Amino acid sequence: MGRAFAYVILGGGVAAGYAALELVRHGDGVSPGELCIISDEAVAPYERPALSKGYLLPRGAARLPVFHTCVGANDELLTEKWYKDHGIELVLETRAVSADVRRKTLLTNTGETISYKTLIVATGARALKLEEFGVTGSDAANVCYLRSLEDADKMVGVMRSCHGGNAVVIGGGYIGMECAAALVANEIKVAMVFPRKHCMDRLFTPKIAEFYENYYAAKGVTFIKEARVTSFETSSDGKVTGAILRDGRRLPADMVVVGIGARANNTLFDGQLTMENGGIKVNGRMQTSDAAVYAVGDVAAFPVALLGGDVRRFEHVDCARRTARRAVAAIMERSDGTAEVGKKGFDYLPFFYSRVFALSWQFYGDNVGEPVHFGDFSVPPGAAGGRPKFGACWVSGGLVAGVFLEGGSREENEAVASAVRCRARIGDVAAELESRGLAFADQESRRKWTRRCYGLASGGDKPTYAWHATVGVAAAVSIAAFAYWYGWQAPYVVKREF
Secondary structure, three states, X not given: OEEEEEEEEEOOOHHHHHHHXXXXXXXXXXOOOOEEXXXXXXXXXXXXXXXXXXXXXXXXXXXXXXXEOOHHHOOOOOOHHHHHHOOOEEEOOOOEEEEEOOOOEEEEOOOOEEEEEEEXXXXXXXXXXXXHHOOOOOOOOOEEOOOOHHHHHHHHHHHHHOOOOEEEEEOOOHHHHHHHHHHHHOOOEEEXXXXXXXXXXXXXXXXXXXXXXXXXXXXXXXXXXXXXXXXXXXXXXXXXEEEEEOOOOEEEOOEEXXXXXXXXXXHHHOOOOOEEOOEEEOOOOOEXXXXXXXXXXXXXXXXXXXXOOEEEOOOOXXXXXXXXXXXXXXXXXXXXXXXXXXXXXXXXXXXXXXXXXXXXXXXXEOOOOEEEEEEOOOOOHHHOOOOOOEEEEEEEOOEEEEEEXXXXXXXXXXXXXXXXXXXXXXOOHHHHHHHHHHHHHHHHOOOOOEEEEOOOOOOOOOOEEEEOHHHHHHOOOOOHHHHHHHOOOOOOOOOOOO
């Protein structure tokens, strides 16, 4: 039993939806019956960020079909009907259990063999389990992970059952912080436990982390840092009632949320495709060591042109969207020459964002070098009042390597993206920015000392601009006028966030 397709997308996450849309839009599009998507989920691809944001709200929560791909980029809503109308075969609730790259075949858990001419691997990543760190209890009814729609449904149900109770969040990273905010919104008391000295330590500086920890604390969240959960207490019905820390402390728990990292789903191709940085190694065209196989999203490790060709793997929705589009452009060999750019590395600006409570931050680039902080890091009493605005600019070798900005407007975030992308040069002005903050930024943003920067713009993107060192740093805070001066629109700003 088997079927054959010209194109097969393996995986049903964000990257799969965006790749499908690009395949349909290219030229005359794919013909009915040429494209198949294999997904272990029960629904068509959706915008995964919704799961830790709008989906967990106690009122007015987001529900499908409103967040199917590709609405996260203000594009078409791809429901199951859309796939059917375009002759795309959705093979849902199905896993590939083996792959034969040489024969160009996949074997599913249903026993079906699916062959392809071109394969796009969009298998994403899986949540790390407590058992991998020697802690048992993940199967308890009130222990939640958050990676899929099924996980989110379980978490919503558990939250409803313990309103006013206690939750223990294990992990101080991206998922832990967003889930903690959702738990507070559902009027559940939260204790966060993680082994690091501060939250989000892979991105946040201690100063940035201090602000968010204080803000969360004002919302009632307790942080237990440099600590680990080693075991659980359970009731007769198998539910967790308490979390035991390594130092013997017991935390009451009506529910537990685990966010301790993720691992790329690449084992299907071990020994068949080249691996690097925990993922499938690809070139700037998203092409693997096998010419017929492409990898996108969380599973892909690709050379980043902006970072000198360093091979990186990113677990974020923006990367999933852009690598999916890049792969399809390469597969279809677009006539605008973008496929050739891939030989130098993918022209990608690393981008991360989060929205919790009344806060909203964005980060662009690489957090290497010396961070220079700016803005007001004070937390309003009770974490109420106006939105704070602050950030940090990482300077490496005299150039802007990355910028973090909390509370920026769309225009400010666009300017930040441009500053990082064009690697604005920084002099002693960094110290002046730190000392004078927003007042200095506002003054310097009005100067028109600029230089043109064509950079590595990929097909379809407009040329971007860099500016003199002083303006380059100042842009990281408050230069709304900049975008209007030059009529530039950053392609890296998320316009819709769930």
